[in-house]
Amino acid sequence: MNILQALFFPPEQPGGVSSMVPYIQESFLEKGWEMELFSLPKRVRSKGTEDVEFETFDWRAYAGHPIVDKYIQTYKDYVWWTRMRIRKSYDLIHAHHPIAGLVMKQLFPDTPVLVTIHSSYEKELTLNGKIAPGGPEETFLTSLYGELEHRLDGIVTVSRSFQTYLSRFVRNGDAIGVIPNGFDERRFRPVPHDNAVPQLISVCRLVPAKGLDVLLRACSELKRRGHPFVLHLIGDGPIREELERLAVELNIYEETIFYGYMLHPEEFMPFFDVFVLPSRAEAFGSVFAEAALCCLALVGTDVGGVAEQIDDGVNGLLVPVDDVAALADALEKVMSDPTYRYHMARSAWLKAKSTYALSRVIDQLQKLYVSLGRGKP
Incomplete structure (x- = not known):
């Protein structure tokens, strides 16, 4: 199978997602699979101009709030950069951020797209005093979970407690898979x-x-x-x-x-x-x-x-x-x-x-990729 790992941050960034995915890629390459990494460079800012449309809610109801406007512009930038850089097809795309997942499904509607949600942006913003709990920015961000469920082919998260949290914002929380992070x-x-x-x-x-x-x-x-x-x-x-x-x-x-x-x-x-x-x-x-x-x-x-x-x-x-x-x-x-x-x-x-051995994550992902992908391992 030929798989694209679609990150938000470049893989050299520290942290759970960015520090783990390159090791996932290395393990799959050793198994003979094809796998590439893709992310939005920091230098790409305010390049995108395409309109953004969601199918489950109208984001324009929340326009004018800085967090929402920044999120939408980043979405547009991700679309612009993806169109610029990706010239081939994949058997499956595994995204690691809601923006990456939704953009990939928009641009490659016939390709199975899976997303792993690693953390809660709205929770972080609330705890850091950037947005008010229950406000329009939080509502916008949590509405994206329903959009992911509606459009993507699978949702995974990293803990049972976070699966419970996400279940509040989707129709079928039991369908969200749990694969804790793994480490080499x-x-x-x-x-x-x-x-x-x-x-x-x-x-x-x-x-x-x-x-x-x-x-x-x-x-x-x-x-x-x-x-x-x-x-x-x-x-x-x-x-x-x-x-x-x-x-x-x-x-x-x-x-x-x-x-x-x-x-x-x-x-x-x-x-x-x-x-x-x-x-x-x-x-x-x-x-x-x-x-x-x-x-x-x-x-x-x-x-x-x-x-x-x-x-x-x-x-x-x-x-x-x-x-x-x-x-x-x-x-x-x-x-x-x-x-x-x-x-x-x-x-x-x-x-x-x-x-939390990386080998356990590889085994779980391999089964998931085979079940969702359109190619053969």
């Missing part, structure tokens, strides 16, 4: 080490939805309790300066290192002790699986796909969202007992190897 184990190499001071690490985009303000306050409480630590924050984003000011105000700036953007944090991660990320929402939370494959103890919030990865008290600890005291208690527990921390990290590593 060769990228992750645990390193035996003995840090005299517990090393905490978090890897994410610096936005309110990730709850890093809660993490900094919890670390301030740890310092008040007399626990030494170093907090390593890898990633960049719009609230970096705000977080740095908060670290100063909380008197933990000397214990906190802001690294900024890093393309391959998994090469850095194995030398630390505890991975912690108090997200306010996560469809899957790929970075937890990556940290587990690096044999780190995990501390996260009881939300979405994170709660499906962490069995509380077995291979990590879960705390309620926005609960500073609970997060401080959980960190204190894993920091103060190296043996407990080791066994928890070991359990996380074993579960990640058995549940």
Whole structure:
């Protein structure tokens, strides 16, 4: 079969989708399949001019709102770029973003198009204070799920909890498949080490939805309790300066290192002790699986796909969202007992190897591609 993987972000971008799909391509190529990657470059902006039409709702009812207008223009740009670059046909197109999926079906109506929805743009925007809950922008974005169901040949998502979320916006939620993300184990190499001071690490985009303000306050409480630590924050984003000011105000700036953007944090991660990320929402939370494959103890919030990865008290600890005291208690527990921390990290590593291996994703995708595609493997 000849398959196109249609991304939104270029594959060199960090994160669950972009860091996983090139390894999927590599695995299928090794099996003798044909597979190509396609994405919208950052330089392509405001090129598209074709009208956009959806079949299940009129997007013009939401025009004039910045998020909606930007989304529609990006849709037009994706159409323009696709027409410019794609000159051949495929047996199946696997999209990894609603825009990519809808554009591909518009331009290649006779080709089976499958979409994996990796996260909720409207949830992220709401949690980051960009749009109001229940407002027109959120309604526009959630209406796209019904459009995807109506026009595409299949919808997949990355966790059972996110499948439940999406089911609110489609007619047949049971038809949405679940394939959790998978990771090439060769990228992750645990390193035996003995840090005299517990090393905490978090890897994410610096936005309110990730709850890093809660993490900094919890670390301030740890310092008040007399626990030494170093907090390593890898990633960049719009609230970096705000977080740095908060670290100063909380008197933990000397214990906190802001690294900024890093393309391959998994090469850095194995030398630390505890991975912690108090997200306010996560469809899957790929970075937890990556940290587990690096044999780190995990501390996260009881939300979405994170709660499906962490069995509380077995291979990590879960705390309620926005609960500073609970997060401080959980960190204190894993920091103060190296043996407990080791066994928890070991359990996380074993579960990640058995549940989130890339080979499992390849097997599931291969069956799905054969069932939907018009070619032969």
